[in-house]
Amino acid sequence: xxxxxxxxxxxxxxxxxxxxxxxxxxxxxxxxxxxxxxxxxxxxxxxxxxxxxxxxxxxxxxxxxxxxxxxxxxxxxxxxxxxxxxxxxxxxxxxxxxxxxxxxxxxxxxxxxxxxxxxxxxxxxxxxxxxxxxxxxxxxxxxxxxxxxxxxxxxxxxxxxxxxxxxxxxxxxxxxxxxxxxxxxxxxxxxxxxxxxxxxxxxxxxxxxxxxxxxxxxxxxxxxxxxxxxxxxxxxxxxxxxxxxxxxxxxxxxxxxxxxxxxxxxxxxxxxxxxxxxxxxxxxxxxxxxxxxxxxxxxxxxxxxxxxxxxxxxxxxxxxxxxxxxxxxxxxxxxxxxxxxxxxxxxxxx
Numbered sequence: 001x002x003x004x005x006x007x008x009x010x011x012x013x014x015x016x017x018x019x020x021x022x023x024x025x026x027x028x029x030x031x032x033x034x035x036x037x038x039x040x041x042x043x044x045x046x047x048x049x050x051x052x053x054x055x056x057x058x059x060x061x062x063x064x065x066x067x068x069x070x071x072x073x074x075x076x077x078x079x080x081x082x083x084x085x086x087x088x089x090x091x092x093x094x095x096x097x098x099x100x101x102x103x104x105x106x107x108x109x110x111x112x113x114x115x116x117x118x119x120x121x122x123x124x125x126x127x128x129x130x131x132x133x134x135x136x137x138x139x140x141x142x143x144x145x146x147x148x149x150x151x152x153x154x155x156x157x158x159x160x161x162x163x164x165x166x167x168x169x170x171x172x173x174x175x176x177x178x179x180x181x182x183x184x185x186x187x188x189x190x191x192x193x194x195x196x197x198x199x200x201x202x203x204x205x206x207x208x209x210x211x212x213x214x215x216x217x218x219x220x221x222x223x224x225x226x227x228x229x230x231x232x233x234x235x236x237x238x239x240x241x242x243x244x245x246x247x248x249x250x251x252x253x254x255x256x257x258x259x260x261x262x263x264x265x266x267x268x269x270x271x272x273x274x275x276x277x278x279x280x281x282x283x284x285x286x287x288x289x290x291x292x293x294x295x296x297x298x299x300x301x302x303x304x305x306x307x308x309x310x311x312x313x314x315x316x317x318x319x320x321x322x323x324x325x326x327x328x329x330x331x332x333x334x335x336x337x338x339x340x341x342x343x344x345x346x347x348x349x350x
Contacts, residue, residue, distance in 0.1 A: 021119040023081040155222035160186040185230040260321040267317035
C-alpha cells in the first residue's frame, strides 16, 4: 500500500504546480512539503525516501526557473516564493472563495485544479483563516474514481481561454444512442445553479451551427484544435441567453412558457422570502396558500425540463394550475410514482 503515493505515480508538472502554490503560502522544508503532498505515506518507508528525493529535484528545478524562489538559511533549509497580493475588498475575496469551494466539493476525481484555485484565493485571506482552510482540503489526492472530469476541465479551459475550437465525443443525457463527435467553439463555461456541475455553452459547428450546452463530465476524448482559432461574436449576450433558464440551457431564440403554480400554506414562507429570479410577485390567498407564475424555457418536446425538478422538489406542497398540457405532464409523473410505490408495497407484502 505504501507505493500507492509514490512520486512516480504523480505527474511531475502537476507536482511542481502544487509545490509552487504551497511555497507561495509560507516557508517549508522538504520534509514539510512531502507531508503536505503525500499525507498518507509512512515516514521512513522506501516510498517516503523516494518522495523526498523527487521534491529535492523539483526544488532544484524551481531554483533555476523561478526568479523569486528563495532558499532560507537554517537546518533544515526552508523554501519560499514571495508573492504580491492583489487588493481585494474582504467581501470580494469571500465571494470568490465561496464560489471556488462550491465547485471543489462537487468535483470528481482528485480535483487538483480546484485545489490550486483555492490555494491562490486562500492567499488573499489572513493566515489565521488559511490554517482552517488547509484542514478542509485534506482529502485532496484521496478521492477515487475516474479522472476524466479533471482532464476535461483542463482541455475545456485551454480551448476557451486560448480561442481554439474543441473536438469531443458526446452522448445524449439519457445514455441512449451512439457517442457523437462534436466540434464546438466555447463561448462560456457555466456552473449549474442546482447541482453545480460545469457546462460548456458554445457554437456547435459540426452539425447544426447553433448554440448548444454540453456537460463537461459527459464528454470524452477531448482534443483542442490548436491549428484553428475563433472569436466570440459580439451578438452573444449571456444575459439574453439565460433570460428564462432555470439551469444552463439557454432560451435565447427559444420558446418559453408561463407556468401558474399554487403553494400550500406550509410552503408559503419559502416562496415569499424570495430568491427565485424567474418567479412573479407571489400573491397570498385568504387560506394561506400562495400563487405565482414562473417563466421557463421549453425543450424540443415542449416541456420546461429544467424547471420541473424544482417544482417536484416541493412534493405535495405545490400544484401546477396551468397550462393544461404541463399540468397533465406533472400529474402523470406523480401518478406513475405512486403506482410504482404501490406495486412495490404489494410485492413486499405478498
